[in-house]
Amino acid sequence: MTATLPISEIFCSVQGEGLLVGTPSVFVRTSGCNLRCVFCDTPYTSWRPEGDKRGVDAIVAEVARHDAVRHVVLTGGEPLLAPALPELAARLAAAGYHLTVETAGTVFAPLPIDLWSVSPKLASSTPGADAGPWRERHERARWRPDVVAAMMAAGPAYQLKFVVSRPEDLAEIEAMVAEVGADPARVLLMPEGTDVAALDRGARFLVPACIERGWRFADRLHVRLFGHTRGT
Numbered sequence: 001m002t003a004t005l006p007i008s009e010i011f012c013s014v015q016g017e018g019l020l021v022g023t024p025s026v027f028v029r030t031s032g033c034n035l036r037c038v039f040c041d042t043p044y045t046s047w048r049p050e051g052d053k054r055g056v057d058a059i060v061a062e063v064a065r066h067d068a069v070r071h072v073v074l075t076g077g078e079p080l081l082a083p084a085l086p087e088l089a090a091r092l093a094a095a096g097y098h099l100t101v102e103t104a105g106t107v108f109a110p111l112p113i114d115l116w117s118v119s120p121k122l123a124s125s126t127p128g129a130d131a132g133p134w135r136e137r138h139e140r141a142r143w144r145p146d147v148v149a150a151m152m153a154a155g156p157a158y159q160l161k162f163v164v165s166r167p168e169d170l171a172e173i174e175a176m177v178a179e180v181g182a183d184p185a186r187v188l189l190m191p192e193g194t195d196v197a198a199l200d201r202g203a204r205f206l207v208p209a210c211i212e213r214g215w216r217f218a219d220r221l222h223v224r225l226f227g228h229t230r231g232t
């Protein structure tokens with residue numbers, strides 16, 4: 001029997017974030033996450049996970065429906081929690097797709113992919129006391145420099161994409177980047193927010209911060225194009 005993964009959605013759009021922004025891509029979104037970010041923009045994969053188990057064969061067939069699209073993004077939730085992710089990645093790699101994994105960088109598995117898109121979570125992502133035990137669990141799990149370093153070393157390419165809520169986050173990012181020895185050209189700062197006004201507010205302090213440090217500014221194109229909607 002084919003292995004299965006918990007899937008919340010599979011859809012085709014353009015990549016909205018990071019080094020491959022604008023690239024037509026099929027997004028395979030797993031359900032389930034080991035973190036609970038206060039600003040999570042996919043709560044249907046974390047706070048209230050939903051979706052169905054789907055077989056690797058069915059997922060590959062769904063991806064192949066978009067015949068002109070050769071990029072696939074394995075995202076979540078936290079896709080590396082799915083034990084069958086290596087099998088799915090191997091099948092898609094064998095079919096010649098360019099593969100990106102979007103991960104918070106807390107769990108490692110070797111994968112035959114092209115881009116590790118790692119988004120370590122900052123102290124500003126930790127939920128409040130109303131989150132119950134998740135506040136402590138999230139805070140304990142969110143930063144794993146050993147895992148992030150393993151992803152950077154696994155190759156062939158990586159990006160460290162930080163979701164930034166406030167100017168005070170910058171000192172924490174500097175310490176994280178130094179701890180793992182990241183290439184400044186692979187460090188991207190992205191404003192936290194799911195509407196254009198929030199992105200613009202973030203850009204006003206993030207663009208100068210990037211110029212000062214040799215990092216990249218990363219907008220969220222899908223929010224500008226489609227708003228905060230699923231399947232985009």
Ligand code: SF4
Nearest residue numbers: 033035037040046077
């Ligand atoms: S790591 Fe991603 S999916 Fe998980 S809670 Fe944070 S933002 Fe949501």
